[in-house]
Amino acid sequence: SQELEQSPQSLIVQEGKNLTINCTSSKTLYGLYWYKQKYGEGLIFLMMLQKGGEEKSHEKITAKLDEKKQQSSLHITASQPSHAGIYLCGADGDRGSTLGRLYFGRGTQLTVWP
């Protein structure tokens, strides 16, 4: 199976501060996804990365996949209370799978205080 380690487990920042969440895989990543979840709700898709060195941005959130495709980072610039929630990284299963099993990291709980 695909194992994903996320760090930190929780993060408390003041509004306006920048922050970074990391996701490290035990295997080469073929598809890396970032989702946001409010407690008890569904997952909101943020970004998908596939190519080594790829970087994508949406509003104040930037995600990168390193060249070796075993680590991804999610960076939030000038955080706002609306960024609060649980951030999950997900990865497709092994290349040999006939279907995309999506595995998740344990998540990072982000709190942004005014």
Added chain:
Amino acid sequence: DTEVTQTPKHLVMGMTNKKSLKCEQHMGHRAMYWYKQKAKKPPELMFVYSYEKLSINESVPSRFSPECPNSSLLNLHLHALQPEDSALYLCASSQDPLDRRGRYGYTFGSGTRLTVV
């Protein structure tokens, strides 16, 4: 329509009840998934349907019975559940179940919060 719709949003059921969770998408996606998420844990895959056929069952107890009546609908039939089955049940879909390059990603519904009493 770019959503996955799950009903009901909340469900409370007794251990002897039979109930069903429903999931619907109209994006033309050919793969649909059921995930179970316990509090403060990541979602865990339960079932995968590909072109309306069950392709993955992650050793889920038989008290959970999935059904895919057509390409837009996915049901999860529940019977004789235990209190430890209380969780958030998430449905997801993806465009092409045979896409090994992960080009399309997964769309998740907002979930059904299930409580077994």
